[in-house]
Amino acid sequence: xxxxxxxxxxxxxxxxxxxxxxxxxxxxxxxxxxxxxxxxxxxxxxxxxxxxxxxxxxxxxxxxxxxxxxxxxxxxxxxxxxxxxxxxxxxxxxxxxxxxxxxxxxxxxxxxxxxxxxxxxxxxxxxxxxxxxxxxxxxxxxxxxxxxxxxxxxxxxxxxxxxxxxxxxxxxxxxxxxxxxxxxxxxxxxxxxxxxxxxxxxxxxxxxxxxxxxxxxxxxxxxxxxxxxxxxxxxxxxxxxxxxxxxxxxxxxxxxxxxxxxxxxxxxxxxxxxxxxxxxxxxxxxxxxxxxxxxxxxxxxxxxxxxxxxxxxxxxxxxxxxxxxxxxxxxxxxxxxxxxxxxxxxxxxxxxxxxxxxxxxxxxxxxxxxxxxxxxxxxxxxxxxxxxxxxxxxxxxxxxxxxxxxxxxxxxxxxxxxxxx
Ligand code: AMP
Ligand code: ZN
Ligand code: ZN
Numbered sequence: 229x230x231x232x233x234x235x236x237x238x239x240x241x242x243x244x245x246x247x248x249x250x251x252x253x254x255x256x257x258x259x260x261x262x263x264x265x266x267x268x269x270x271x272x273x274x275x276x277x278x279x280x281x282x283x284x285x286x287x288x289x290x291x292x293x294x295x296x297x298x299x300x301x302x303x304x305x306x307x308x309x310x311x312x313x314x315x316x317x318x319x320x321x322x323x324x325x326x327x328x329x330x331x332x333x334x335x336x337x338x339x340x341x342x343x344x345x346x347x348x349x350x351x352x353x354x355x356x357x358x359x360x361x362x363x364x365x366x367x368x369x370x371x372x373x374x375x376x377x378x379x380x381x382x383x384x385x386x387x388x389x390x391x392x393x394x395x396x397x398x399x400x401x402x403x404x405x406x407x408x409x410x411x412x413x414x415x416x417x418x419x420x421x422x423x424x425x426x427x428x429x430x431x432x433x434x435x436x437x438x439x440x441x442x443x444x445x446x447x448x449x450x451x452x453x454x455x456x457x458x459x460x461x462x463x464x465x466x467x468x469x470x471x472x473x474x475x476x477x478x479x480x481x482x483x484x485x486x487x488x489x490x491x492x493x494x495x496x497x498x499x500x501x502x503x504x505x506x507x508x509x510x511x512x513x514x515x516x517x518x519x520x521x522x523x524x525x526x527x528x529x530x531x532x533x534x535x536x537x538x539x540x541x542x543x544x545x546x547x548x549x550x551x552x553x554x555x556x557x558x559x560x561x562x563x564x565x566x567x568x569x570x571x572x573x574x575x576x577x578x579x580x581x582x583x584x585x586x587x588x589x590x591x592x593x594x595x596x597x598x599x600x601x602x603x604x605x606x607x608x609x610x611x612x613x614x615x616x617x618x619x620x621x622x623x624x625x626x627x628x629x630x631x632x633x634x635x636x637x638x639x640x641x642x643x644x645x646x647x648x649x
Contacts, residue, residue, distance in 0.1 A: 508559070
């Protein structure tokens with residue numbers, strides 16, 4: 229499927245043509261094999277890895293990448309601070325309000341209902357607006373391999389990554405490394421120009437046990453080891469020297485204190501409003517005839533949350549213009565969650581509450597995400613001031629040598645990371 233051999237051939241042709249046009253030399257022009265090999269970009273996302281998880285002894289591989297390359301003090305997630313919206317932002321440079329994945333749970337007038345766990349909905353291209361990086365890369369003849377990145381199962385105009393795998397938490401991390409290593413082009417295929425890998429284990433442990441729990445730290449060590457194993461496989465395939473590595477996360481994780489749960493039915497009765505999303509960013513659609521009363525009761529400040537009409541969401545959150553954003557959005561205070569009463573009761577009875585959550589204010593220190601980069605394109609020992617995660621996409625496009633799609637990122641933000649800005 230890939231046009232990479234074609235691109236290489238034209239590069240070689242171009243080089244030999246320019247060698248013909250050049251003035252006579254004493255030395256023979258370098259043989260075609262000396263032309264710079266196309267590089268590989270490895271992008272790994274560790275879901276829920278908070279910026280301050282680095283440098284605590286749990287992340288030797290990430291720390292080594294950061295020390296020899298670039299790290300951000302932290303990266304600011306987009307609103308809402310949830311997994312699917314932010315992962316799709318990272319590969320499109322678009323705010324969730326612009327790429328259409330406005331929440332992990334959402335409704336669309338034409339498409340119906342989307343929830344993360346519904347793999348059928350995930351395959352419907354119409355949910356995923358904008359063009360993800362792997363599609364642009366494939367269109368440019370760059371082979372891609374994508375492991376479980378949100379959006380990968382939705383073909384765009386029929387285009388899929390050359391190699392891809394759906395989300396499957398049941399595949400052990402070691403087995404994932406084997407599968408991804410199989411994409412590296414050892415069997416006569418060109419190596420991928422882009423490898424994007426999504427890892428969920430840190431997020432899961434963070435929710436279950438809290439961001440600083442021993443179980444979460446063990447998950448962080450396992451994710452770090454997986455990055456180390458991927459780097460070792462790139463090395464073994466002879467690709468390490470020309471691979472640029474980025475390790476990012478979508479958001480951090482906040483502590484959820486005992487009892488910090490509200491029943492969503494106490495925010496609005498089900499007769500008055502339809503609840504589109506629960507958790508930390510609660511979306512409500514007042515039912516016909518109840519608009520004024522629901523709006524009057526909800527909009528404003530409450531003990532543990534704040535609600536806005538979608539048109540009046542604070543500008544800094546850059547959210548509320550997409551038709552999928554429900555008319556009323558309630559933001560829970562950090563550490564608080566709104567759940568169906570039955571869930572609150574069941575968890576109270578069994579004592580099995582989540583101890584960690586995200587989905588809070590993107591400017592909260594607990595929500596800070598990770599950004600690390602290393603490889604031939606990057607400077608040594610650079611520490612970048614905080615930036616927005618929409619700024620990653622223009623960098624990725626540049627590293628792949630493709631034209632970025634229209635996006636919300638600032639291509640200048642990450643120039644100081646580069647060896648040659
Ligand atoms: P959340 O914490 O609600 O933002 O969602 C993140 C969680 O969703 C991860 O910890 C995974 O367990 C799960 N997840 C991630 N990707 C998928 C997917 N494609 N399909 C189903 N579940 C997923
Ligand atoms: Zn996440
Ligand atoms: Zn999560």
